[in-house]
Amino acid sequence: MARFGMAIDTVRCVGCMDCVVACKTENSVPEGFNRDWIATEVTGTFPTLHMEIRSERCNHCDSPPCVHCCPTGASHVHDVGGVVLVDYDKCIGCKACVASCPYGARFINPSGYAEKCTFCIHRVEQGLLPACVSVCPTHCMHFGDLDDPNSEVSQLLASRNHHSLLPEAGTKPRIFYLT
Template sequence: MSRFAMVIDTHRCVGCQDCVVACKTENNVPEGYTRDWIAEEVHGEFPTLHLELRSERCNHCSNPPCVACCPTGASHVHPLGGVVLVSHDLCIGCKACLAACPYDARFIHPDGYADKCTFCIHRVERGLDPACVSVCPAHCMHFGDLDDPRSEVSRLLASRNHHALLPEAGTNPNIFYLT
């Protein structure tokens, strides 16, 4: 078994959106839409501030609400790494999965089906990193298998403080942010 995850170092991230542009070209994401984005979270009062920049996308949750609510089975968990995917030809565009996702990671593609990050599974299957990871000029993104304790992602999570988004939503997200 494998469980793919992304570990993103918020210390290194400069929020440049290279991940966003790379995703758009790699995956032909239509104009006006995006599968990943930058969150800017500021705490404190000037000048004593804390800023966290996060490259966000579908969390490929281990307990994905978007899969549970899908009436046709279009939203599914791929056996390789537990990646959450959408079969375009099964999807009726009912948008239940959009409403189910607490991260607002999905959208309706202009062609009518629900769309989102695929962890670039077409690249991962060929042994490459997802496009966003491979382009990051800050080298802040890491991709790998959490079921392998020797993987870079496992080692990073074992050695650094980290958090995930909305653990309280019970989705068991697989994107982790090093802090």
């Protein structure tokens, strides 16, 4: 079974937020909310500075606390690619998952259910890339099967320096940032 993940090239990323906008239109994310976002980390003192720009979202963790804590089984690991999803019909909007996520990736949709990045599984199952990946003008985002050593993401992770977010949280995130 595939294990989907992303490798995002911080060297190319300019933080333009096209990924955020594309997610919003593709998934009709309600006004005032976004499923992905841009984080900018600046270190140093002017003018000797380093800046990392990252497109962030749900990490579709191998050990997802949001799934473990869900009282109704709405948060679950999908058969295809091990993507973490929410069954909106089962969700009661209790916010346990929102609190459990160390990445702040979830929010409660005004209709009352927990919402977050789905890796655009509806597109992936049609052979398309997630909207954020397909739109990125800098081609900094790569999506694929982390278990396939020949996939683009695996090749990039094998050949480039990279890090993930909050590895110490023990969630085994599946989004990696190339540096």
